[in-house]
Amino acid sequence: MLYSKGKPYIYLTICSVFLIAGCSSGGGGDSTPPPPPPALDTDNDGTPDSSDTDDDNDGVLDGSDAFPLDPTETTDTDGDGTGDNADTDDDNDGVPDDDDAYPYDPARTAAIPPLFPKTNGVYQLPNMPAPNQLTWILEQLAVASTSDQDIMDHFSPAALASVSVAEWQAFLNSLRAVVPGGTVQDIITMTPTQVRVLVGDAGTPGSGQFMTLQTTYSSGLINSFGSSGFPLNGGSTLTEDLALSYVEAADKLETLAEEVGLLVARIDTSNQCVPVFERNSATPLGTASIFKIWVMGALAQAVEDGLISATQAVALTSDNFVLGGSINSEAEGTPFSVLDMATLMLGISDNTATEHLFRLVGRAAIEDILTQFQFATPSVMLPFLSMSEAFHLYFTVPEADALAYVNGTEEEQRDYLDTVLEPLGPVTNTTTANRSVLVSATWQASAMDVCSAMAGLRQFDGSPDAAALIAQAYGAETALVNIREDWSRVWFKGGSLDDGFGLRVLTYGWLLETEDRGAFAVIAMGNNDSGGAARINQSLFSSVASRIVNIVNETN
Secondary structure (H helix, E strand, C coil), X not given: CEEECCEEECCCCHHHHCCCCCCCCCCCHHHXXXXXXXXXXXXXXXXCCCCCCCCCCCCCCHHHCCCCCCCCCCCCCCCCCCCCCCCCCCCCCCCCHHHCCCCCCCCCCCCCCCCCCEECCEECCCCCHHHHHHHHHHHHHCCCCCCHHHHHHHECHHHHHHCCHHHHHHHHHHHHHHCCCCEEEEEEEECCCEEEEEEECCCCHHHCEEEEEEECCCCCCEEEEEXXXXXXXXXXXXXXXXXXXXXXXXXXXXXXXXXXXXXXXXECCCCCEEEEEEECCCCCEECHHHHHHHHHHHHHHHHHCCCCCCCCEEECCHHHCXXXXXXXXXXXXXXXXXXXXXXXXXXXXXXXXXXXXXXXHCHHHHHHHHHHCCCCCHHHHCCCCCHHHHHHHHHCCCHHHHHHHHHCCHHHHHHXXXXXXXHHCCXXXXXXXXXXXXXCXXXXXXXXXXXXXXXXXXXXXXXXXXXXXXXXXXXXXCCCCCCCCCCCEEEEEEEEEECCCCEEEEEEEEEEEECCCEEEEXXXXXXXXXXXXXXXXXXXXXXXXXXXXXXXXXXC
């Protein structure tokens, strides 16, 4: 028996195959084995492959070469068996390499476009009611005065009923003295009906004014407008938290809530969340309004599939009014575009906008997106409740029924949903709260589930219409000042649940991304579900979460 390239070369003489008379197994000539074949030398460099560390002589060692015997190929990014040199879609994302700005990243196909582009250093605000009125306000600060008629043309009757024309004029005069000709330096919130911005003179940090403006959607008139001093170089982290490390920040969060889930993760080129730091990140906790990102996912999928258009109209109906909906004052039948509804849902967490989109895409589509977005244990979120259904468990049905729902099987829950919760319609009675089920009867997910949903939404980058919808809706709010300048993409969604005595659930989730630094997720979740007197202090919790975001910014 001989060996070639580490494997036995077995030879058999004719005598060993056939029992032929006269053959001998001894040392006679008939039993002499034939010479072995020459050792394989793929690249003909004189070193047999069994000893050669680069069989095809392409400069890539065999151990790192996906095609060690093919000098024209070394890698297979998508693992489809075709080398990248021959493959026309290396990352198998459906976009040919020639049209793909990121041919080796299945989650990216194009550079991240600025959500709010600048011209000569000045933000170009989108054409929506609230941003349009903000533009008018800034124009007024650059002129000597504002006429009575201008005030009446831009403020709603409700706003003028509570603040007179003269008082609005005096307020604008006071701002002219502080920020004459000021421009938007940072955008915190930008939705059709509400904006929050930092305005001032870029060269004078002390000139900053934090402005908040709200409008009616249909008329576009200003319902409220306020401004307060805030330094242009200010931040969202309390002084006591500025030097916290990841470990110290996590430890402090655990003093502020009974249960905490924390995850800082890099989203890698395979679109997976890779933890940088985590604390209890795999345990499902109450999400509050963060659940709306899965509604967004189902909506984006419907847009990509051509079932829904971002520009199509959704008529406002009172059947879908929900507590906390800022658009509940609009007239029945007011048409909203899907894009505007989505921006209101994520940008200011409007519950009525969420309910309309939930009904538009349907429960089944949202439940399907859980699996598509790699939700670890979908059963904890099933059946996926609408805003009204969750609020009925909290406000309307007997507490014993709500507890039975929480502890029931999925089949029992779906039956109760079909026969009791759905027929109830909008929530109207909020006098009694089933505090024992506030956390457990609503939406549950882990910090890792939230990160996976963010990664799932990034995968729509190759679908222009869906990507544009996600960008405007998910990028409408940052919750932190002076963060957009550091990252090309900032997505934020948070949530809270209050039992009338304070917060029982508080959650924050950011996605931060640039071309050179990559994508990072920061998710901080706090729950107080014991029913005791303790509640979550939002100011302290948000300061620590802000510090964690700053650590990501400082170290990447």
